[in-house]
Amino acid sequence: xxxxxxxxxxxxxxxxxxxxxxxxxxxxxxxxxxxxxxxxxxxxxxxxxxxxxxxxxxxxxxxxxxxxxxxxxxxxxxxxxxxxxxxxxxxxxxxxxxxxxxxxxxxxxxxxxxxxxxxxxxxxxxxxxxxxxxxxxxxxxxxxxxxxxxxxxxxxxxxxxxxxxxxxxxxxxxxxx
Amino acid sequence: xxxxxxxxxxxxxxxxxxxxxxxxxxxxxxxxxxxxxxxxxxxxxxxxxxxxxxxxxxxxxxxxxxxxxxxxxxxxxxxxxxxxxxxxxxxxxxxxxxxxxxxxxxxxxxxxxxxxxxxxxxxxxxxxxxxxxxxxxxxxxxxxxxxxxxxxxxxxxxxxxxxxxxxxxxxxxxxxxxxxxxxxxxxxxxxxxxxxxxxxxxxxxxxxxxxxxxxxxxxxxxxxxxxxxxxxxxxxxxxxxxxxxxxxxx
Numbered sequence: 001x002x003x004x005x006x007x008x009x010x011x012x013x014x015x016x017x018x019x020x021x022x023x024x025x026x027x028x029x030x031x032x033x034x035x036x037x038x039x040x041x042x043x044x045x046x047x048x049x050x051x052x053x054x055x056x057x058x059x060x061x062x063x064x065x066x067x068x069x070x071x072x073x074x075x076x077x078x079x080x081x082x083x084x085x086x087x088x089x090x091x092x093x094x095x096x097x098x099x100x101x102x103x104x105x106x107x108x109x110x111x112x113x114x115x116x117x118x119x120x121x122x123x124x125x126x127x128x129x130x131x132x133x134x135x136x137x138x139x140x141x142x143x144x145x146x147x148x149x150x151x152x153x154x155x156x157x158x159x160x161x162x163x164x165x166x167x168x169x170x171x172x173x174x175x176x177x
Numbered sequence: 178x179x180x181x182x183x184x185x186x187x188x189x190x191x192x193x194x195x196x197x198x199x200x201x202x203x204x205x206x207x208x209x210x211x212x213x214x215x216x217x218x219x220x221x222x223x224x225x226x227x228x229x230x231x232x233x234x235x236x237x238x239x240x241x242x243x244x245x246x247x248x249x250x251x252x253x254x255x256x257x258x259x260x261x262x263x264x265x266x267x268x269x270x271x272x273x274x275x276x277x278x279x280x281x282x283x284x285x286x287x288x289x290x291x292x293x294x295x296x297x298x299x300x301x302x303x304x305x306x307x308x309x310x311x312x313x314x315x316x317x318x319x320x321x322x323x324x325x326x327x328x329x330x331x332x333x334x335x336x337x338x339x340x341x342x343x344x345x346x347x348x349x350x351x352x353x354x355x356x357x358x359x360x361x362x363x364x365x366x367x368x369x370x371x372x373x374x375x376x377x378x379x380x381x382x383x384x385x386x387x388x389x390x391x392x393x394x395x396x397x398x399x400x401x402x403x404x405x406x407x408x409x410x411x412x413x414x415x416x417x418x419x420x421x422x423x424x425x426x427x
Binding site: 039048052055058059127 | 253391392400403404405406407408409410411412413415416417419420422423424426427
């Protein structure tokens with residue numbers, strides 16, 4: 001593959017990658033915020049969904065109740081913001097890096113909980129999904145995919161930076177003339 | 178001098194008759210009293226045997242119902258009871274906000290959990306569920322070591338109630354979760370060796386399979402008839418209370 005072909009592939013992979021990750025984060029936020037038990041959308045029902053998510057965070061037995069509440073009430077909105085940020089494609093290196101760090105954090109928490117033998121709900125995409133090999137495999141794959149997208153974003157920037165330098169070097173003699 | 182004729186014989190006979198009659202009456206009363214007492218005991222034993230175990234606490238019409246599928250020997254269930262359910266019973270159940278329902282889900286990996294569930298069901302039949310449930314969780318580590326559940330049940334209830342519980346435990350001496358299972362105990366865990374209390378445990382297990390529940394503790398919360406997804410694992414009281422408050426504010 002030529003360098004131009006590689007660059008095109010990277011560009012397409014980056015586009016698909018950020019759109020897929022963005023959509024996934026939007027879905028994860030929606031699953032945590034959506035009203036449970038056939039309740040209509042309202043501030044009260046969203047608050048109940050967040051409290052339900054807090055119980056899932058609490059079942060990981062890692063944080064004190066105050067921190068659990070804070071994490072559970074802010075995480076879905078962070079996911080929502082991150083999903084939208086990835087879809088816009090702005091400051092791609094930062095957005096993909098934050099996505100990878102967040103996914104790495106989630107994945108390490110899941111591995112820790114699984115190794116402790118705690119049989120709980122994952123809480124990844126709303127309630128009802130048990131933490132097990134399947135969810136670990138899925139989140140591990142997502143982390144690997146996100147890392148690949150992040151690397152691509154950094155390489156694309158580097159490549160653009162190099163080509164910008166070569167253009168400016170090439171234009172130097174013209175300016176001298 | 179008029180000598181008054183004294184008739185000791187008829188008087189003595191009358192006295193004798195009176196004494197005999199009194200004795201007869203007393204004996205009769207005693208016999209009938211004993212029979213009555215025996216009949217009463219028998220009636221109590223019969224009503225105990227036919228009564229359904231009440232393994233719930235609080236007002237049935239409370240807006241929130243919390244069902245907890247639990248295993249008496251599971252450490253996480255013990256932790257959940259001590260740190261969360263106790264507070265919930267004292268606060269939300271007592272305030273009429275929550276109706277708490279205990280469901281038995283003894284796991285095969287715990288050798289004494291099924292026996293503990295039997296004791297709990299026997300106690301629930303005579304209305305002593307709360308104290309025995311508490312005693313079993315409070316002393317989980319002690320009876321888990323040697324399987325002597327009886328002493329903690331005896332200590333939790335009075336001698337009269339313990340006698341009634343013991344009566345209900347008749348035929349329940351074979352431990353289905355022990356290493357060697359009796360031939361009559363089939364693979365599904367359904368007992369058919371004469372312990373009537375197993376019916377209630379199996380009923381709870383059937384409910385668990387319908388949901389489905391696979392681990393303990395698992396909490397099922399229903400608010401005004403709407404059931405929320407099953408929550409497996411331990412949850413601290415402040416976080417559970419926060420959830421209850423959000424439901425009650427709706």
